[in-house]
Amino acid sequence: MDSETLLARITDYANRPNPYPLYAELRESGPVVRQADGGYLVGTYHEIAALLHDPRMSVDPRTRGEVTHKPPFLRLDDPEHHRLRTLAMRPFGPPHSPGRVDAMRGEIDQITKELMDSFEAGRQIDIVDDFAYPLPVTVICRLLGVPREDEPLFRAWSDALVAAADVRPEAETTETDKAGDQARIEMGGYLVNLAEQRRGNPSDDMLSAFVNEPDPALRLTQEELAETAVLLLIAGHETTVNLIANGVLTLLRQPEHLDQLRRDHDLLPRAVEELLRYEPPVHIRERIPLADIDVAGTPIAQGTSVVLVLASGNRDAMRFHEPDRFDPTRPDNEHLGFGSGIHLCYGAPLARIEAQAALGALLPHLGTARLVQDPPPYRQNAMLRGPRHLPIQL
């Protein structure tokens, strides 16, 4: 059966520029599609949403005995997940730090402006390297309290970790996993060391808040702090860069919508939501059932890999009217771009502000800009999909 090779074809780098026809094939093959390796793919909106909310679906790699160390909260089930996510949320969002993210708007605008200072008409720039990458990196560094000049250091770790987290069926992964493990340990040590320097001497950043928490019941252990800080630093920029780059690419491909946004800046928040539906940064998440389950009539045994293709759910005509159309005025846009359920993206409020600020600032420059290369070269990663470079002529 051809549909049994869908995951292999989706993760095949040759299909990275446009996986959407494969997603359409996935949805046409049924809500639950068995793969040759025995796992399942789910690409329809309602089934994905239901599985994301299903408390029997585990994200913990230890469920399958893959690792022995305790993962970060992104890969933990409740109640452990809830405890650690709640602790990680204390210095970041409501109810304990309600204004934290919103208060960064001005700073984000300022960083955006500084990055654009070098943009001149007629010049060629790389949206990824010159803008979409440095913006979220600078923001997350300030938020966490990581020196911006250490970027080359954590970029290498981050690359190794993200590569290890990708979905790679039929690939020899031992080396990648080993490199990922090594990077995780080194990066964790680096961040814990940074945090320790702030113990008793806090500044206004999240690492300081973590190590200076007065209530012992609300403190992270050193291992938990390492895992959490690594997660926040990586997730804080690896996804937003794709959101911004995918956004610029989408708008340059659709000049009528670019014009529409240039005329009506108030549409920006909704346009960002539509981008999260239409070209989301996170395409795939995996879950493991803790019990034998039934999904849309298909029995799935405990412990089987269930790959949720979020980006396919976002293009499901059973949920969205004309799903393949980019429509920045789309009402009722409850996309899966940030996932859903208990693992709903922790950084979503920050990502929204960054994307709105970035695209809003770029809009005046994009009217006369053109794509140098379409499709642009993509990153290797199938799970976190986005251009590696996006050269445009201003």
Added chain:
Amino acid sequence: MPGDLKEGRIVIVGASLAGLRAAEALREEGFTGSLTVVGDEPHPPYDRPPLSKQVLLGQATADSTGLPMRRDPDADWRLGVRATGVDLLAKQVLLEDGEPLPYDRLLIATGTRARPWPNPEEALLDGVFTLRTREDAGGLAQRLAAGPERVLVIGGGFTGSEIASACRERGLEVTVAERGPAPLVGALGGTLSKLAAVMHRNHGVDLRTGVTVTALHGNGGFTGAELSDGSRVDADVCVVALGAVRNVEWLAESGLAAGPRGIACDAGCRAFNMYGIVTDDVFVAGDVSRFPHPLFGYQMLSLEHWGNAVEQAEVAAHNMVNPGPLQRPHLAVPTFWSTQFGLNIKSVGVPTYSDHVVIAQGSLEARRLAMVYGYQGRVTAAVTVDMAKSLDYYRHLIETAAPFPPPTGAADRAIAADVPIPSDVPDPKGLSHGPTVALTGYLPDRRLTVVQPTG
């Protein structure tokens, strides 16, 4: 001609949440005719949930809860005007100022009002409040801000519990008198009501259960109350939280199926007349309606839920401007939420339509849990405490009539999840406040009797 339904005269009686959302939805649906909204309060539509929470905490003022308009419904607003009747034959709404208001289609969304203290003289004492309107909330908030010695709350339903929570958060002494065995027992059943009682007491509420208030005392100003157990509570503020009364009296002579439990309508929000015949041009939405729901045995449901008002208004509006074959049923699964004592409580389904419950995730001890309710082997409701993101999963179980107890396997599943226990939903007659969800076709307690053999 179907096209005619987009034109003509539509009158909405009731200018609160359901009335406003219906007006907006009518325009969304392409209605181009004349639209009149009648409301007896002088204010434009406002939101009520903050009145018992943020307003009492002093975080928002009572007049700041106006409902945002999603679009201008381009309506003729007749505010501060009471409707006094309907002439179904002449197709007119009668207003208190004597002017008849002709309609082609009518939507009734008159909602509920606070059930008053039964003794009118005692109710007039200064310091005795009910909590339903913006004025109520403003007056009570002002009194709480002045720092009373003690507040007496009569009734431990959602409103009463939220008021008690707000008082404690403000550092005020508060006594709650509840006729049933625990707060929230009428809405959530026995097991969760135990958690509610613990939360009240842990937060310093003087909780009295199994008692009624027999008299309010005062000479001009409220000074205290007598309880059925012979005790006395000295307090200078009293909030009567005895549930709500449906605003149907104005329809007494109308020939519509309007009674104390609301106005009966079909699943398409079309009102029944007193003979059970469906009307073609009178629709009902929101708290004042009672409608059949297939997930709950086609029992007539009446709900005092924010979400129900919105969803039912949208269905009613759709059906008012579309011909029969294109009309939609109102089948939304009921949901509601409450915040009190630092807990976020959310419910989906109808917890009172149950015979058993299990704690499917979390635990009472952790104060974070999902409790699932079943009726005759089928999942009919779930309530989460600080676990709101699980709600959609349980909604899906309810919608698909999944077997009860629910499937096992959740990572944070409680050991107790293997042991269904009686849901212990009391007879509403034993509660001091009216239920916010009522199955008006039968009394659920009749089927909830559990015989425990002794010896």
